[in-house]
Amino acid sequence: MLVCVAGLTLMGLVMVYSTSSIDAVAGGRNMFRDVGMQALYAVIGIGMGLIVWKALPYRLWATNFVWVVWAISVVLLVLTAVVGVDVNGAQRWLKIGIVQIQPSEFAKIGLLLTSIYIYYMYDSGAFDPKATALAFIVGVLVPLMFLFFTQSDLGTTAVLALAIVAVLWFGGVRASIVGGVLVALLVFAAFAILRSGYRSDRLVFLDPFNDGKDGLGNGYQMTRSYIAIVSGGLFGRGLGGSHEKFQYLFASDCDFIYSIIIEELGLVGGLVVLALVLGLLVSGLRIAESAPDGLGAMIAGSATIMLVGQAFLNMGSAIGALPTTGKPLPFVSSGGSSVMASFILVGLILSVSHRSRRASVYEQRRDNLRVVKSAPAPSRARRRR
Structure with a gap:
């Protein structure tokens, strides 16, 4: 995992330097x-990920400390809706000082x-079904809908919903129930797209030339x-040789950075990124x-699905397999919040790995060793009798 994240x-x-230098x-x-800012955010993100990995045991998230994190998340969403900064028609950013x-x-x-x-x-039996339903509605569904309607952010809503489905799957819920939830989410996504004019315009990805x-x-x-993508060919135009980044392709350093990777590094470069995501x-x-x-x-499991699901959403949008949603490619796209959040997710995953060390082959042999105690041999006197 560390090798893939580093790559x-x-x-x-x-690629951020290659694409952003032109606009600069x-x-x-x-x-x-x-x-330079991307590198700084990466260093901060690495520090945050290390804290989550090494200093916070993952069982902490089974305590009431989760509600502290939840409260911070909700406060940030409310502040964004009230005093957030509008960028390109979407109020999804919050300005704190110069950050x-x-x-x-x-x-x-x-x-x-x-x-x-x-x-x-x-x-674990601590919540009955009624308390569970109430906690989910208040703790997850209401903030998620608030995020969707106030920020009109279908991409983040979809990524989080997919991760919640993963929670059910890794939690051992029956496949039929997980499948039903997934179908319901797909129906909601289709409804959200078709009911909104600017979202339905994104269906043009099916035939953009028409x-x-x-x-x-x-x-x-x-x-x-x-x-x-087409001009990149097999090996690309060469690093820095993109034509579309010269202010032809909007958001080439973020939403469509995968397109520029393929243009400059070719199909080979695109497959390398895909291989790292699959790794x-x-x-x-x-x-x-x-x-x-x-x-x-x-x-x-759910943190992995959240990271990889967002990556596939970005790459799928770039190659025309999915409608554009404006989600960055984790670790690759320009954007400090995305980079830091991605490292936090990696820290969560590795915090589980840190406390689940596999036994060595010698430890396995020792654990599998069985000592059989035999009955004492009869004495000579007993044998004579």
């Missing part, structure tokens, strides 16, 4: 400013831990992404499988 982070620093020069800014953060990136972790806590309490303006209307962004998935699932208890399995 994605280094790839991100290189055009805007009269220092061309190293954005990549601007996206609270939903951290709130999704808080709501995920709350979901795990509620199910763990139900599974948007009524020959690909220059709602399909413009998708067509530019296709051009970037993250496999290692996270192995940690969940070897967790000491159900709580650890739910934490490691």
Whole structure:
């Protein structure tokens, strides 16, 4: 897992510099400013991840301390709705002094831990079904709907919902129930897209060139992404050689950074990123499988699904397999909140691994050793008789 995270982070620093330097020069800014800030956020994120990994035992999330994290998450969401900063028509950012953060990136972790806590309490018998339902509605569903309606953030809502489904799966809920919840979420997503004008416009990804303006209307962004991908070929134009990042492809350092990776590094570069994400998935699932208890399995498994699900959502949007949702590629895309939140998730996963060390081959042999006590041999006198 650490190798995959390091690979994605280094790839991100290189590509953030490649894409952001053009906009910086055009805007009269220092061309190293954005990549410098990305590196700073990565260092802060690594520190936060190390604290979660080494200093906070994962069983802490089965205590009432979860409600402290939940309260912080809700306060951040409310502040964003009240005094948040509007960027590109979406009020999803909160300015604290000179720092601007996206609270939903951290709130999704808080709501995920709350979901795990509620199910763990139900599974252990501490909550009855009525208390569980009430806690889930108040603790998870209401804040999630508040996030969706106030920030109009379908991407974060979808990623968190997918992670909650993973909690049920790793918690041992029957596959039929998990499947039913997943179908209900898909129906809600379809309804949310079709009922909103600007979201339904994103369905143009199915045929962006037929948007009524020959690909220059709602399909413009998708067509530019296709051009970037196709022009990359097998080995790409070369690092720094992208054409679309010259202010043709919007958000090329964030939402569509995967398109620029393929344009500059080719299909090979795109597959390397995909392999690193799949490595993250496999290692996270192995940690969940070897967790000491159900709580650890739910934490490691759902955090892994949240990370990888967001990665696939970003890459799927870039290649036209999914509608664009504006979610960054973890560890790669430009954005301090996303980078720090991603390292926190890795810290949660590794905190489970830290306390589930596999026994060595010698320890396994020792544990499997069975000593058989035989009955004492009869004495000579008894044999003579």
